Amino acid sequence: MARKRWFTLLKNATLGVAAATALAGLAAPADAAPPPSTDGTQVIGGSRAAQGEFPWMVRLSMGCGGALYTSQIVLTAAHCVDRTGSNTSITATTGVVDLQSSSAKKVKSTYVYRSPTYDTTGGDWALIKLAAPVSGATTLPIASTSANNSGTFTVAGWGAATEGGAQQRYLLKTQVPFVSDATCKAQGGEYSGLIANAEICAGNVESGGVDTCQGDSGGPMFRRDNTNAWVQVGITSWGIGCARAHAPGVYTEVSSFASAIASAASKI
Known part of the structure; x- marks a missing residue:
């Protein structure tokens, strides 16, 4: 595949x-770490998670x-x-x-x-x-139904903060919006082969700018459920590049498995 x-x-x-x-x-020196970000929106570019947050x-x-x-x-x-x-x-x-x-x-x-x-x-x-x-x-509990497979998700990881960049010393986080299967498939190329009920897409389709990146594979995509508890709905899987427009991230649809x-x- x-x-x-x-x-x-x-x-x-x-x-x-x-x-x-x-x-x-931990090969990187301390002064190589990215500065903290206060925008809370991007892995690409850096938004550092707080100790104990996830x-x-x-x-x-x-x-x-x-x-x-x-x-x-x-x-x-x-x-x-x-x-x-x-x-x-x-x-x-x-x-x-x-x-x-x-x-x-x-x-x-x-x-x-x-x-x-x-x-x-x-x-x-x-x-x-x-x-x-x-x-x-x-x-982190996993979703057993599709009830939480929409809305806005959080992803986190120590992967690259720029496409093709170095792995990170600090855990970074971002929020990514749900993208429907139809919209995701419509981006063409590899996306046209999206496996319904096995994969779920998320990201800013038109503008890009937020995404997981290389080295984030296997990390969770999660959100709050109706009791305000965190639940895992996806696993970082694949996509085209990092944070590109018309190239959302694709995640394993956990509830199906x-x-x-x-x-x-x-x-x-």
Whole structure:
């Protein structure tokens, strides 16, 4: 499949697994961090999340993001991992917005479950089991119905703040508006092949300017539900470039896979 934007671009930018690990492992000096932004609107350009604002966020050592589904399982994108099976090579960093913080909690993986339908009918999701539960973890519930699959969403990650740019030391956030399947498909090219009920689009179609970017793959797209609680509705999956007009971000439609995710999580 061609839908491997964020992680593939990360590799194509010569970062690869080893370099991405170095970046996630805090190779950047302190004075290289972007200044705080007060506009609260853009990952592209920078809007820094506050410590503790999104405590379920996870940075994965291969250069992807994720969210704590349980205290010991990370939900991420299928295209971030190779296969289902034992895997002790991934390090999950949690508990901080600053990847250089001494308070960061780092836990190794033990097992990966990759969606069996990703390469056929869609479903860009995967689970990573950690060697031990994250102490004091806050988890992010996933949507089990389509009730929250519209409106304005929040996305966050440590990916590039400019298209083709470097990975970030600080967690950045943005808000992206829902884009209907029909409008998303109408953008043409890869978008015309959008998989209904497996993918959901979000972004400013006409003007661009807000988006996830390379290195944000696997991170959550979430919003408040009718009880004002956060719920995950998407997983950063693919798109064309970063924050371009007529090129919205495409996310895994989590509600379509909620039962499969729950079933897999109960068995690993």
